[in-house]
Amino acid sequence: MYSNRVPGVRIPPSPPFKQKSCCHHSGFFYYNNLKILVDIVKDRSHTWKKIVAEAVRDPAELCRRLEISNENVDLNPDFPMLVPEPFLQRIKPNDPLDPLLLQVLPRKKESAVSPDFTTDPVGEHGSLSPEGILSKYHGRSLIVTGKACSIHCRFCFRRHLPLPEIEKNSISGDFCIDPETIATKFEADPTIHEVILSGGDPLMLSDSQLQDLIVHLDQVPSLQRIRIHTRMPIIIPQRLTENLLNVLGNNKRYGKAAKIIMVLHVNHPNEIDFRISQSIEELIDSGGLLLSQTVLLRQVNDALPVLAELFERLINLGVIPYYLHQLDRVAGATHFEVSHKKGCDLITKLRTQLPGYAVPRYVREIPGEPGKVLLK
Numbered sequence: 001m002y003s004n005r006v007p008g009v010r011i012p013p014s015p016p017f018k019q020k021s022c023c024h025h026s027g028f029f030y031y032n033n034l035k036i037l038v039d040i041v042k043d044r045s046h047t048w049k050k051i052v053a054e055a056v057r058d059p060a061e062l063c064r065r066l067e068i069s070n071e072n073v074d075l076n077p078d079f080p081m082l083v084p085e086p087f088l089q090r091i092k093p094n095d096p097l098d099p100l101l102l103q104v105l106p107r108k109k110e111s112a113v114s115p116d117f118t119t120d121p122v123g124e125h126g127s128l129s130p131e132g133i134l135s136k137y138h139g140r141s142l143i144v145t146g147k148a149c150s151i152h153c154r155f156c157f158r159r160h161l162p163l164p165e166i167e168k169n170s171i172s173g174d175f176c177i178d179p180e181t182i183a184t185k186f187e188a189d190p191t192i193h194e195v196i197l198s199g200g201d202p203l204m205l206s207d208s209q210l211q212d213l214i215v216h217l218d219q220v221p222s223l224q225r226i227r228i229h230t231r232m233p234i235i236i237p238q239r240l241t242e243n244l245l246n247v248l249g250n251n252k253r254y255g256k257a258a259k260i261i262m263v264l265h266v267n268h269p270n271e272i273d274f275r276i277s278q279s280i281e282e283l284i285d286s287g288g289l290l291l292s293q294t295v296l297l298r299q300v301n302d303a304l305p306v307l308a309e310l311f312e313r314l315i316n317l318g319v320i321p322y323y324l325h326q327l328d329r330v331a332g333a334t335h336f337e338v339s340h341k342k343g344c345d346l347i348t349k350l351r352t353q354l355p356g357y358a359v360p361r362y363v364r365e366i367p368g369e370p371g372k373v374l375l376k
Contacts, residue, residue: 048232048239052150052204055084059106062088068096077106079159079332082152087235090270099268099300103153109335110154119160121328123367128161132177133185137371141186142196145177145213148204150235155295155336157328158200179216186220194225195258203232203239211247218257226258229293231265234272237279250287263291263322268301269309272317280317291322294360295336296346302338304349311350311358321360326375328365344375 056062059081063070065088083104092098119125127134134142147161186192195217202210217226228248232239250260262283266272272280283290292314294301301307311321324347327337347362363372 048236051084051086051236051238055082056088057081062105066091066093068094072108074106074108074110080152081106084150084236086237087151090273097299100270102300103267104151106154110332112334114334117329117331117334119331121157121330122365124161131181133182139191140194140196141192142198143182144199145197145202145205146200149199149201150204150232155297155327155333157330159330159332179213183216183220186223190222192222194227195223196227196229198229201230201232202228203230207241207243207247214247223258225261227261227263229263233279233283234264234266234276237275240279240282245282245286248286248288261289263293264319265293267294267297268306269313272313277317280319284318290319292319293323293325295325295327296338296343297336298338302342304346307346308350308353311354315358321358324360324362326364340375
């Protein structure tokens with residue numbers, strides 16, 4: 001398991017990580033004569049797909065791996081479990097309440113029924129076009145690039161979203177959306193200044209697929225920004241291939257190009273170990289603007305010290321905390337909800353501990369509203 005910190009050692013700037021002297025084969029990195037464990041892979045082009053393919057999908061197996069009881073676990077969940085090895089390695093064994101484990105382990109609590117928790121909590125099911133486009137906000141449009149993710153979070157607000165036209169897993173090599181058709185639609189609407197790539201996870205597309213999509217979007221005259229919402233660099237840092245970083249690199253793209261903004265989904269400071277810190281540095285080096293979003297989750301991060309550590313660590317890495325989401329009331333996630341009052345109290349206390357730029361907006365999505373609703 002990777003250590004979250006190396007006592008007394010400041011993480012060096014990005015150039016040393018790229019030196020030829022890095023020890024790729026042993027899995028260790030040498031810095032100031034200190035031997036630090038780090039996963040550096042020479043050729044990641046197929047590594048991340050292999051990691052997804054070999055992810056743990058059996059709840060009983062996950063319990064065995066982590067040496068915990070499966071007594072309160074749903075061994076045959078309707079929403080399949082998916083936990084890749086890099087994330088699993090950050091979960092503490094023998095701890096059924098580990099905050100990372102609680103996000104991915106199907107529990108019998110998911111069968112709890114509440115009239116306030118539905119299969120379509122933000123009103124998207126009737127708005128999704130066959131091309132995978134969601135248009136909810138003025139000046140912005142969202143593309144659901146596919147249903148595939150690198151991990152299945154049990155609180156996912158789209159866990160019930162039907163995708164009849166784009167349901168195939170992009171990891172198979174099939175392109176789930178048609179960039180040319182999408183670009184043509186946006187060209188017909190000059191009010192669209194920003195496109196949001198979502199999913200699933202847009203980084204489940206291959207490098208060439210994502211590049212094709214970005215190239216077509218760059219041809220839309222009115223488009224100024226492409227925002228990518230992803231959990232992949234946090235879950236499987238090996239996804240950041242050299243080619244992908246070039247595709248995303250604002251400072252390496254020529255001609256008319258929309259600004260790339262990446263929003264990383266991260267919920268707990270234990271998700272950010274040494275290797276994840278390195279992947280974030282790689283993204284920053286590519287010239288992108290990095291923001292973060294976090295879902296407020298009971299027993300996972302609904303404590304002041306946890307959120308303060310998370311947001312301060314992100315700021316120190318160069319990531320601006322953007323949103324703290326109140327849980328979307330999706331069926332199967334009732335046990336994750338934190339009260340509105342407690343959330344507001346946490347944000348108020350965070351403002352007394354952190355600089356203003358390190359405190360995210362506390363928001364909820366309400367169907368029919370013209371944007372996220374700020375909670376006070």
